[in-house]
Amino acid sequence: DVAVVGITGDRSIRGFSTFQSENVKGLERLVMDHYFLVSKSVNDNTRKELNEIFNNAFVNVQAKEICDADNGVLKKMPFDRVDSFNKESNELWSKFTEGFEKQ
Numbered sequence: 001d002v003a004v005v006g007i008t009g010d011r012s013i014r015g016f017s018t019f020q021s022e023n024v025k026g027l028e029r030l031v032m033d034h035y036f037l038v039s040k041s042v043n044d045n046t047r048k049e050l051n052e053i054f055n056n057a058f059v060n061v062q063a064k065e066i067c068d069a070d071n072g073v074l075k076k077m078p079f080d081r082v083d084s085f086n087k088e089s090n091e092l093w094s095k096f097t098e099g100f101e102k103q
Contacts, residue, residue, distance in 0.1 A: 013071045029092055051079045 006019035008030040019027045036054060038047060055076040057063055067074050077085060 030096060033089075047082070048079050051077065051082060 004016050006022050006024060006027075007013060007016050008027045009018060010020060010028045012018055012021070019025075036050070038050065058074045058076055064074060
C-alpha cells in the first residue's frame with residue numbers, strides 16, 4: 001500500500017491534502033504543466049495565431065471534459081505574457097532541479 005502524505009500544487013484533489021495545507025511550503029508551483037512550444041525563429045504573427053487557436057480551443061466542451069477527468073485545469077495565456085511566463089518557468093524549474101546531474 002501507498003500512503004499519500006500530500007500533493008503538490010495549490011488545490012486538493014480527490015480529498016488529498018496539499019503539502020501547503022500541511023505546512024510544507026515551496027511546492028505550490030510544482031505541478032505537471034503541458035506547453036506547446038515553437039522555435040524562436042517563428043514570426044510573431046504566427047505565434048499570435050497559434051496562441052489564439054489554443055486559447056479558443058478551451059471553450060470546446062469535449063476538451064474541458066477530458067481535462068476535468070484528469071483533474072486538469074485549462075488556463076488561457078495572453079500573448080503578451082507568453083515570453084515572461086516562459087522565462088519564469090525556466091527559472092522555477094532550474095530552482096527545483098538544482099543539484100541534479102543532467103542526463
